Amino acid sequence: MGKITGFMEVARQDLTSLPPEERVKTYSEFTIPLSLESVSTQGSRCMDCGIPFCQTGCPVNNIIPDWNDLVYKGQWQSALETLHSTNNFPEFTGRICPAPCEAACVLNINSDAVTIKNIEHTIIDHGWEQGWVKPQIAAQKTGKKVAVVGSGPSGLAAAQQLARAGHEVTVFEKNDRIGGLLRYGIPDFKMEKHLIDRRMEQMRAEGVSFKTNVHVGVNLSTDELLKDFDAVLLTGGSEHPRDLPVPGRELDGVHFAMSFLPQQNKRNAGDSVNNNILATGKHVVVIGGGDTGSDCVGTSIRQGAASVTQFELMPRPPEKENKPLVWPNYPMKMRTSSSQEEGCQRDWSVATKAFLGSNGKVEKLLAVRLDWQKNDQGQMVMKEVPGSEFEVKADLVLLAMGYLHPVHEGMLKDLNVGLDNRGNIAANTDNYKTSLDKVFAAGDMRRGQSLVVWAIREGRQAARAIDEYLMGSSTLPR
Numbered sequence: 001m002g003k004i005t006g007f008m009e010v011a012r013q014d015l016t017s018l019p020p021e022e023r024v025k026t027y028s029e030f031t032i033p034l035s036l037e038s039v040s041t042q043g044s045r046c047m048d049c050g051i052p053f054c055q056t057g058c059p060v061n062n063i064i065p066d067w068n069d070l071v072y073k074g075q076w077q078s079a080l081e082t083l084h085s086t087n088n089f090p091e092f093t094g095r096i097c098p099a100p101c102e103a104a105c106v107l108n109i110n111s112d113a114v115t116i117k118n119i120e121h122t123i124i125d126h127g128w129e130q131g132w133v134k135p136q137i138a139a140q141k142t143g144k145k146v147a148v149v150g151s152g153p154s155g156l157a158a159a160q161q162l163a164r165a166g167h168e169v170t171v172f173e174k175n176d177r178i179g180g181l182l183r184y185g186i187p188d189f190k191m192e193k194h195l196i197d198r199r200m201e202q203m204r205a206e207g208v209s210f211k212t213n214v215h216v217g218v219n220l221s222t223d224e225l226l227k228d229f230d231a232v233l234l235t236g237g238s239e240h241p242r243d244l245p246v247p248g249r250e251l252d253g254v255h256f257a258m259s260f261l262p263q264q265n266k267r268n269a270g271d272s273v274n275n276n277i278l279a280t281g282k283h284v285v286v287i288g289g290g291d292t293g294s295d296c297v298g299t300s301i302r303q304g305a306a307s308v309t310q311f312e313l314m315p316r317p318p319e320k321e322n323k324p325l326v327w328p329n330y331p332m333k334m335r336t337s338s339s340q341e342e343g344c345q346r347d348w349s350v351a352t353k354a355f356l357g358s359n360g361k362v363e364k365l366l367a368v369r370l371d372w373q374k375n376d377q378g379q380m381v382m383k384e385v386p387g388s389e390f391e392v393k394a395d396l397v398l399l400a401m402g403y404l405h406p407v408h409e410g411m412l413k414d415l416n417v418g419l420d421n422r423g424n425i426a427a428n429t430d431n432y433k434t435s436l437d438k439v440f441a442a443g444d445m446r447r448g449q450s451l452v453v454w455a456i457r458e459g460r461q462a463a464r465a466i467d468e469y470l471m472g473s474s475t476l477p478r
């Protein structure tokens with residue numbers, strides 16, 4: 001602990017951002033970095049608690065107190081090594097992680113948490129600027145071949161770990177670019193895509209081979225995959241979206257969020273897009289209040305929507321959490337994302353009854369208000385409020401209500417791999433093994449829709465499990 005009184009002397013300093021009216025003019029990231037000196041001072045607020053709850057709150061168990069201290073002392077390169085020892089891609093999490101670590105920070109009990117996420121962001125960005133991030137090429141090759149299906153954060157973390165253990169790793173991706181939802185889904189204004197390209201260069205130098213436009217189970221058979229590789233890791237994500245089968249669902253202008261968001265990623269990358277779905281000049285209604293819904297809001301605003309409304313089925317959460325009750329867990333409370341800040345009408349306890357339109361095109365949405373009450377078992381149940389139906393203009397409706405499970409058709413059916421009762425691949429976190437010999441699974445494909453940081457954790461742990469399976473033991477971290 002660098003400065004014993006730091007937490008008493010220094011106030012939390014958050015990142016600032018370009019004002020909404022400025023940032024919506026582009027699809028670029030818009031946070032304004034703090035100086036290294038300011039971040040160093042923020043590091044002094046860490047109390048190096050006897051039990052670092054932040055570290056257990058972080059899914060990759062980042063060794064947060066150690067790098068806070070190193071940053072305070074100006075030892076940025078050591079801080080980077082410590083950070084990389086648990087997290088392959090801190091430039092991703094430092095930008096888009098919801099930071100459960102900060103909810104778990106002991107200072108958060110009666111004061112403001114340490115700015116852990118921004119310290120992480122600064123360590124890695126500074127590390128890249130200084131040229132400290134280098135390929136770590138395995139000293140010896142094992143001669144074993146591993147296939148990773150899916151190039152999201154889980155597949156990439158696993159591939160990097162496995163290559164560093166000396167295996168010959170090939171990543172197969174059905175899309176035309178590597179990155180999974182980091183590339184196609186998460187908007188560029190939250191995370192610019194050159195960050196993925198830079199990591200891919202490092203990974204190529206470490207021996208990872210990337211094959212795009214290969215859809216396993218479609219243009220590459222699962223038999224071939226099993227024949228050609230000593231182990232196979234499935235990290236194909238959770239891509240089956242939750243639908244809203246109400247009258248009018250078939251109308252033109254009602255789309256899944258994931259038909260809309262990747263198109264803008266592609267335009268930003270300079271690609272031309274077929275069957276454009278654009279919010280320009282339209283009254284947009286986003287159904288679903290989570291990350292995906294929020295990304296639809298920010299993207300619609302940048303495209304020049306006439307209005308953006310976001311409906312959430314659940315009731316409006318409390319403004320503040322009851323800390324004695326919920327700390328150190330990530331609390332349910334009212335949050336406003338940067339996209340929502342940019343100008344969107346939000347409404348809670350609203351269900352969609354129908355989409356209305358003419359000539360095959362959506363024009364309005366018919367909604368109803370809900371009353372949520374606890375039943376005898378203490379569960380929240382909803383009832384429609386009689387007479388509360390209302391209509392809103394809607395030329396574009398974006399469905400962002402989450403994902404049910406991975407796509408079963410194709411690869412998973414061909415493999416005939418065992419599924420759990422939610423339709424995800426069944427594999428436990430002791431060894432990430434599926435029901436099939438030499439086939440492993442990790443990330444959203446195994447745990448269901450989740451977070452980038454969980455995907456990285458699972459990728460790292462699955463890599464160790466595969467290394468143990470292939471070699472009998474492993475020196476990769478758990």
Ligand SMILES: Cc1cc2nc3c(=O)[nH]c(=O)nc-3n(C[C@H](O)[C@H](O)[C@H](O)COP(=O)(O)OP(=O)(O)OC[C@H]3O[C@@H](n4cnc5c(N)ncnc54)[C@H](O)[C@@H]3O)c2cc1C
Nearest residue numbers: 150152153154174180181216236237443444450451452455
């Ligand atoms: C719009 C959106 C915004 C989000 N925002 C955030 C956020 O801000 N912060 C956060 O922490 N999390 C966020 N998430 C969640 C996060 O992106 C995911 O939890 C994470 O990307 C899961 O990683 P993964 O590697 O398991 O799968 P994915 O990232 O989904 O990658 C799976 C990859 O596998 C490929 N694939 C699938 N099947 C095959 C096949 N048969 N053959 C070849 N390739 C295949 C897919 O094309 C895809 O590229 C968001 C999710 C969405 C949809």
Ligand code: SF4
Nearest residue numbers: 058093097099101117
């Ligand atoms: S990865 Fe997320 S939870 Fe972990 S330290 Fe970074 S911001 Fe916190």
